[in-house]
Amino acid sequence: MLKDLFIGLSQNQFLNSAAKKYGLKLGAQSVVAGTNIEEAIVKIKELNAHGIACTVDNLGEFVNQKEDATAAKEQILAVVEAIHEHEVDAHISLKPSQLGLDIDYSFCLENLKEIVSKAHEYGIFINFDMEDHGRLQPSFDLLDELSKSYDNIGTVIQAYFYRAIEDIEKYKNYRLRIVKGAYKERAEVAYTAKEEIDSNYIKLIEYHLLHGKFTSIATHDHHVINHVKKFVKEHDIPNDQFEFQMLYGFRKEMQLELAKEGYNFTTYIPFGDDWYGYYMRRLAERPQNINLVAKQVFNKKTNTILGVAAGAFLLGRLSKKKK
Numbered sequence: 001m002l003k004d005l006f007i008g009l010s011q012n013q014f015l016n017s018a019a020k021k022y023g024l025k026l027g028a029q030s031v032v033a034g035t036n037i038e039e040a041i042v043k044i045k046e047l048n049a050h051g052i053a054c055t056v057d058n059l060g061e062f063v064n065q066k067e068d069a070t071a072a073k074e075q076i077l078a079v080v081e082a083i084h085e086h087e088v089d090a091h092i093s094l095k096p097s098q099l100g101l102d103i104d105y106s107f108c109l110e111n112l113k114e115i116v117s118k119a120h121e122y123g124i125f126i127n128f129d130m131e132d133h134g135r136l137q138p139s140f141d142l143l144d145e146l147s148k149s150y151d152n153i154g155t156v157i158q159a160y161f162y163r164a165i166e167d168i169e170k171y172k173n174y175r176l177r178i179v180k181g182a183y184k185e186r187a188e189v190a191y192t193a194k195e196e197i198d199s200n201y202i203k204l205i206e207y208h209l210l211h212g213k214f215t216s217i218a219t220h221d222h223h224v225i226n227h228v229k230k231f232v233k234e235h236d237i238p239n240d241q242f243e244f245q246m247l248y249g250f251r252k253e254m255q256l257e258l259a260k261e262g263y264n265f266t267t268y269i270p271f272g273d274d275w276y277g278y279y280m281r282r283l284a285e286r287p288q289n290i291n292l293v294a295k296q297v298f299n300k301k302t303n304t305i306l307g308v309a310a311g312a313f314l315l316g317r318l319s320k321k322k323k
Contacts, residue, residue, distance in 0.1 A: 031249035040271040054090040059272035069100035084122040091125035130156040132183040159201035177216035218245040
């Protein structure tokens with residue numbers, strides 16, 4: 001029930017707007033790499049110095065005004081330019097809903113085309129982050145359309161969807177990030193039991209490692225990581241065919257350790273002031289954090305804004321602890 005609560009909060013427009021007023025002053029900076037491009041570039045350079053690549057997310061989603069989608073496009077184009085100018089090892093992760101998917105499909109396509117084209121010019125990869133089920137097929141449609149002209153794009157396969165195995169087979173020739181899934185979905189379209197999701201997650205990873213172009217394994221679970229290490233060794237899969245991915249601010253020691261061991265590693269770098277939805281989904285994904293935050297924030301007689309601020313502070317503190 002608490003997981004559902006946090007996912008619901010992540011989609012609350014009022015709370016998203018309210019949270020922006022507080023920026024990253026209460027600890028959120030430990031899991032969000034600043035509010036602007038310059039701050040994000042500093043963090044990218046620090047990680048690059050340790051042999052860690054980055055994928056950069058200009059935070060924001062569920063945009064319903066064209067001017068906001070256009071502003072997001074311009075910001076992402078600026079990130080592309082910054083990656084090129086600073087010659088850092090980084091690429092872009094973006095959400096179609098931030099670029100107008102909920103407004104008009106053709107409008108979103110044109111925004112994406114401008115970004116992908118500029119990134120292609122610089123040899124920068126663009127990853128389409130997948131969202132909830134209602135936006136799933138339109139996002140794949142966008143990928144299909146842009147793939148007719150560009151080869152620097154890939155996407156995400158979410159293990160909790162029943163259709164995930166068909167999708168990973170269809171898109172096996174793409175660079176794919178494999179995740180478990182972070183949205184609230186109906187039982188008609190997705191697995192809801194942890195055991196089923198975990199099992200499908202491993203199945204998808206193994207399939208793409210054996211048959212796919214390049215596999216990004218997004219997990220903080222050392223059991224999954226150890227399984228993958230054993231699997232690639234048993235099947236003679238070279239290290240240049242896959243990478244591990246983790247979120248900025250989580251399991252820092254393990255990130256450094258994997259990079260030192262010679263594995264390709266990418267850190268997911270979110271930045272910007274639209275951090276609230278991202279935060280709430282991180283809470284929903286980390287059950288051990290949910291009860292603590294609920295106990296210390298939502299059971300108190302605090303107002304909405306204090307709840308938002310405290311949630312940011314607590315997650316920032318908790319993310320520093322080793323899982």
